[in-house]
Amino acid sequence: MRRYxxxxxxxxxxxxxxxxxxxxSKLLDFEKTRLALENQVFPLWMAEGLLYGLPIFEFGAVVLLLIPKFRYxxxxxxxxxxxxxxxxxxxVMMGVFDRVPCSCGGVIDSLSWGEHLVFNVVxxxxxxxxxxLSGDRCRMSGVASAPSR
Known part of the structure; x- marks a missing residue:
């Protein structure tokens, strides 16, 4: 169990x-993030929502992961x-959209769409x-946060 x-x-x-x-990186270069989202293939109202929502979701994931009780x-x-x-x-790679938008910001900006796909899949x-692993650990310890299979 220690290894897990x-x-x-x-x-x-x-x-x-x-x-x-x-x-x-989205917050530090807020204007670049705004422009990148506005250049995506979805409507501007959605870009505005994602501009504020993505960092909140990403910070939320961090908080949930770092608190053992909420890790699962x-x-x-x-x-x-x-x-x-x-x-x-x-x-984007399958050509579902009528154009290929620009990529993400930060270090990920330097990745091609194929490299970005590999990064995301990893x-x-x-x-x-x-x-x-966390589901197995919850079941073994009797914690109710993971549903039984």
Whole structure:
């Protein structure tokens, strides 16, 4: 069980670090983030919502992951976020939209769409493994936060 706890803690740090970095980079370069979101393929009203909502969701994921009592929910929330982001990238790469928008900000800005997809799939996998490990740990300890399978 100790090995699973270590793996879970590493996954928490990786996911928290990534979400913290992306949230802070959006806030530090708020105007660039606004312009990037307005250049996406969705309506401007949605871009405005995402401008404020994404950092809140990303910070929320960090908080849920870092508080052991809410870690299982944090891994699930991370999985949902990464599924959404990855689905969007797949849609762009498959030509679902009439144009290819610009990419994300920060270090991720330098990634191609294919590299960004790999990055997201890796972090999606981290979140999925975290769900499995924290769910098993909750069942073993009798904690009610994870549903029984």
């Amino acid at each position: 706890q270590i793996i879970s803690e590493v996954l928490v740090m990786l996911l928290s670090g990534m979400f913290l970095y992306t949230a802070i 929910i944090g891994f699930w929330f991370s999985l949902v976020l990464m599924t959404s982001f990855t689905g969007y990238i797949l849609a 972090f999606w996998g981290f979140a999925g493994v975290g769900v499995m």
